[in-house]
Each structure stands twice: as structure tokens, then as C-alpha cells.
Amino acid sequence: MEEVFANEKINGGNNLVFIRYDGTPLRLAYLNEKLNILIKKHNLHPITIHGLRHTHASLLFEAGASIKEVQERLGHTNIQMTMNIYTHVTNTLKEQTASKLQKYIEL
Incomplete structure (x- = not known):
């Protein structure tokens, strides 16, 4: 992960955790949707x-x-x-x- 963040071209110099390959941030709704799929699949607390x-x-x-x-x-x-x-x-x-x-x- 450090290698990814060390490359300014990848993350645009920001400290975002969830980014696309082009360095733009992922939408929160998308992240929550993917997280909910995992939660349901593994019967975890929401x-x-x-x-x-x-x-x-x-x-x-x-x-x-x-x-x-x-x-x-x-x-x-x-x-x-x-x-x-x-x-x-x-x-x-x-x-x-x-x-x-x-x-x-x-x-």
C-alpha cells in the first residue's frame, strides 16, 4: 500500500484510502454498497x-x-x-x- 501512495500520479497527492486506479475517489454510496454485500454474505453486524x-x-x-x-x-x-x-x-x-x-x- 505504501508503494501505491508513494506514487503521486496514482493518488494525486491526497491521503484517501479508497481510490480508483486513476487517483479519483470512489463514491461513498458505492463503498457502502460493496460493504453491505460483504456484511450480508458473512452475516455480520451492519x-x-x-x-x-x-x-x-x-x-x-x-x-x-x-x-x-x-x-x-x-x-x-x-x-x-x-x-x-x-x-x-x-x-x-x-x-x-x-x-x-x-x-x-x-x-
Whole structure:
């Protein structure tokens, strides 16, 4: 994949994940349609491409990534956008936060 993105002629210098061979972006409706085919075929929980983006951000936070790292990874120019949209707290993070407080109090 890095070889593909290293060629400016292929991706036009952008950081898009889903592109045609000529570097133009694929339509979101097309991507969601193809994803839905796979979901139905394999009896998976329904999700959209944008839903995968939210999941990606949540997993980054759970892995310990900072808000700044997530902002850069998602390509947001404004950190406020990242904070407002993608910082919904997951159950795992809630448990980790409670555990951190408990360990701190026990010291």
C-alpha cells in the first residue's frame, strides 16, 4: 500500500484510502454498497464506511492514543472537531478510568 501512495500520479497527492486506479475517489454510496454485500454474505453486524471511521477512532483512544494523535490520523485540521465528534467514551475506557482512580486511591 505504501508503494501505491508513494506514487503521486496514482493518488494525486491526497491521503484517501479508497481510490480508483486513476487517483479519483470512489463514491461513498458505492463503498457502502460493496460493504453491505460483504456484511450480508458473512452475516455480520451492519455498519457503514463512516461507522468504521468512528470505530477506528474509538480503538485508537482505547489503545492509548492522544487526542492530537487521533486528530492527525483522521486528518482533521481542527482538534475541536475531533473532540466534539470522536471522543464518545467507550465502555472499555470507562472501565479503565474507574480502575485508574481506584488504583490511585489505594496508594
